[in-house]
Amino acid sequence: MEKGPLGRRRGRGARERILSASQQLFRDQGINRTGMDQLCAVAQVSKRTAYQHFTSKDELVAEYLRRFDPDVMPGVFDRTDLTPRERLLAAFEIPASTPLCPYLAAAVELHDPQHPASQYARDYKTTIAARLTETAREAGATNPEQLGEQLALLIDGASARTRVLNSESFPTAAAIAAVLIDNAIPASSPRQPSDDRGTTGSAPVPVGGQ
Amino acid sequence: MEKGPLGRRRGRGARERILSASQQLFRDQGINRTGMDQLCAVAQVSKRTAYQHFTSKDELVAEYLRRFDPDVMPGVFDRTDLTPRERLLAAFEIPASTPLCPYLAAAVELHDPQHPASQYARDYKTTIAARLTETAREAGATNPEQLGEQLALLIDGASARTRVLNSESFPTAAAIAAVLIDNAIPASSPRQPSDDRGTTGSAPVPVGGQ
DNA sequence: ACCGTTCGGTACAGACCGGTCTACATAGCT
């Protein structure tokens, strides 16, 4: 900040600024509709510097996706104040902010399963399913792998529907999740608050969306 | 030149050929990666003719999506040889062929909720959910709207996951659907086609229609 | 058989994109 309005930012944070601008622009405009010129302008970085840090736009996209890994699903799986069952349900509460899973968006936009970014997308999906499986095991599910995969599918379904329709679909997904969890956990296993939800038809949307 | 197998097709089917080529190319390559030149070549139509039938590519994309409406989910809801419950489950059996719901793909690729094609995507999703709801009502679900919305979400989730991962996710979705259906239909509900379906609601679609 | 209309083929215009390169300015080291 030793210069004018957009004065020389002088390197140090160049890479971070580029990735930060990527997150914003790719999310708001999509990958294909965001040009490198605009991206560099927002990041306040010259194209030369950009191509010094990333040899191509594809590589930038891949790194942009890789960066998400540690951040997403923040803390949900680490909240020790919740029972495992509550943690599983909490995974459906957050997502009003995220417009669409960037991994799904990237996989569709790039349209090339061989693209390195597509590989990261697969890795991420697998990681999420694994964490759900792990939590399902803690919750005492008889078949944790199955429950984890099922919940992962629900998250993706809600994400996709939220994108196409404008309505919020995560409450619906949460209702399904509650049913699945209750069916997958033997009645004896956990200590859980009062709930009769989902065992029969009505299933009154337990998790209030946003 | 009046030559080859197709030679001058002279207009009549021009519009249909364009839409047919659109379906193939947009599905295989995506919308953004399919240029009008290639599309016209496949359709054996000159660009002039193409732009005579569709004033812009956007309009072509919108029409391409609109055309899907009657065709998708072919026959599943009309199979009178199945019980309503079986029809609901049958919606999860087919789709190994379809790479990704074209509506979701278009919504992601176009990335503009105001695009006319996005509107058609919403209409389609709503239609599918409505048909599922109708069938759920026939099956005797206590809350057909909820069950229909839930099943629609499962279909989208399976479609999305199939696209990102390569694994087939529809069996997982079908397993969830079976649980939801059984939980949503009172124990007294019918299991045989000859029984009276729809004990609670309307019972249209008698056996033998179509 | 004639003539207007329509369509195929294609060259072209204008815009944009990814990526490279040159010219210049600054920071830090010696």
Add this chain to the structure above:
DNA sequence: AGCTATGTAGACCGGTCTGTACCGAACGGT
């Protein structure tokens, strides 16, 4: 101070995209 490394600003290149213009050939009504 001077030198070097690094970064900025932006022109520039080749390619591709959507969309248009033009010309000639084929068709259809009369």
